[in-house]
Each structure stands twice: as C-alpha cells, then as structure tokens.
Amino acid sequence: MSTRHIPLLLLLTMQPAGAAAHGVTHTVQGTEAVMITVSHDDGSPLVGAFFKVTSPSDAEPVLTGTTDTVGRLTFLPDHDGDWRVEVWTTDGHGFKTTIPWSAAAGLDSKPSAPATGFRLLVGVAVAGIAGYFTGRSRRRP
Amino acid sequence: MHIPDGFLGPQTWIPAYGAAGAGWAWVLRGLRRDLRAETIPRLGVASACSFVLMLIAIPLPGGTTAHLTGVGMIAVLFGVRLGYLAISVVLLMQALLLGDGGITALPISSLALGLVGTATAVSARRVLRPLGETISLFAAGWCGVVAAAVITALALGLQPTLSHDDVGAPLFFPFGTATTLPAIVVPHLLIGILEGVVTIIAWRGLGKRTGGGAP
16 A cells, blocks of 8 residues: 555545534533433434433432433433433444532533543544555655 | 443453453554554554544434444455454543543443454455455444444443343343344444445555565
8 A cells, every 4th residue: 555545535534514423412401400411423413312311319310211302301400410422323422421510600511521622533533544655654755 | 333331231241351351461462563663554544534534523314323443444455463452552542632422431332343353354355356356345334333333232221230230220221132223233224335435445556565564
C-alpha cells in the first residue's frame, strides 16, 4: 500500500451527511426538578429509552419509566444527596450517572460526551498520523 | 457494540479479561513471525480506518443506531491474529480518548469483534471462495460483523441471569437475550451489507499490496 491509497482508505470511512457519531450523550438541568435530556451524539433525541432513578437514601428505585418524545426524563428530588440515574436501550446504549443534588445550588451540566466535530477530528487525526508514518516508511530506502 | 461501564457485571468482565488476555498473549507470541516491517504502517492505516468507521453511527429504523466496524476488511487483509491486535487497540483508544465503550467492557468487545468477528470473516471467506472472490469477500464482511453482534447480544442478555439481587432484580444490564438478540443482531444484518461492500472495496484496493491478505 502506498501513500496514494490513503485517500481510498479515508474515502471508505466517509458517510452520508445524515450519519451521526456513535454514542449517547446527556445533559442535566434543574433548579427544583431535575431534567435530563438524553440524545445521540448528533443531538437527535433518544426516545423511549428505559430509565431508573434511585434516591440517596433508598436501595430501591423511586422512579422508573421511559424517556419522552424529545428524549427527556424528569424527577423531583425531595432531599439533597447523590441521586443515581440509569438509562438503557434494549440494544445496549445508555449510561449510569450520579447526580449530586443540592436544592440551593441547582444543576446545569455540559453534555457528557465530546461533540461530533471533535470526535471526527480525532478520527481524522488518527488516520492522518497513520498515513504519515506509511508515507515515511515508503520513502525510507 | 461499545458497551458502557456498568452494563456488565464482574461475573462477566473478570473472566472475559482472562480470556481476552490469553488471546492477547497468543497475539504477542506470534507477533515477531507475523508482523513484517512493511506490514506495520499498512496495519496502522487499516486500524485508523476502522477507528473512524466505528465513530460514525448510521441511523436505523426504530430510532436506534449502529456503526460499521471494518472487521471484515481487517480480517481479509491481515488475518485473525493481527486483526485481533488491531481491533483491540482501536477499541482501547476509543474508550480512553472518547469514552466510547467502557474499560470493563473492553475484553468482551475485543473478543466479539477482534477474535470472533475476524475468525468468522476469515472462515466465511475460505468456505465461500469457490463461489467467487466478490461473494466470499462480501460474506466475510457480513458474517464477521453479525457474529460479533451475536456475541455482544449474548453478553448483555445474560446479565440478568448472571447478576441479580436476592429477589431476582438485575444488578446490571436489565434485558435478557430474548430482547437483546433481536435488538442488536437484526440491525447488524443490515449493517453487514455495508460491511460486505467495504470489505470488497478494501480488498480490491489493498489486498494484493498487503501480501495477499489473511493467511
């Protein structure tokens, strides 16, 4: 394989514009209630994912259900502490997270996963580094 | 097939690390023989392509997503041993750099894609070679990713049986194989078509230049 084949390999990795980086991300917001928005990495909502909320003082979940049509789940924490939230889809996507709730402070998190652009940049960088060393090895006598 | 941390119980991931570790030892034992100097950059580029392919999810009917893996491509170009090495490194980098897939899930994903996936792809190519190169290459890509999907679905679907509390409530991933097998395998029957095409294109472009491909 020579360096002129690297574009072919990179071409193989190209996807339609509608394709999204793979994974699930979420943001947590709230001042009185906690609202978690769960989405694929391209921002499209993760609809109908199963979730379970466990309070800091209970072993059993206090709330179970599925995310709504825009990928949200909401619950009302009745005391401060670490609330545990688990989200699953039947095909193995999801996450488990702990939400340190304080009624006085509220919550406003950033998305949990790197943005699509950053992820693709990392991928292209990895491909570029591999391509560079391929070209260098070809030039070596 | 990037299982997050917390979805698999220790009853699964500890033995899986043992099995995957034995596989990695097998790879390293034969590395000096299999890995020629000119193979290293080619394996690096193919691994980079697999890395990027796995980053990009394809939306599927029903609101789920799946992604290409490049497992057929790597299997026919480099064989099972180097394929297992390459896929394992790709999965490790994705877990560490991007948080795609958990460290506890790494051995299951490596075994599913890197070992079972590549071995199935190489076997399919060998068995179907009499039917022609195109068919055997397509089958390698399709069978490799579907086999990996089956292993992943079984690993997740066995969690309620393997890890539950005193009253039988699952401690980790809550859905059984009756749910996970159709949820994971059926989308990959479609993704396998693209894997087959990628495998054909990769072989046509690179096969002869990687020393004729898998041993």
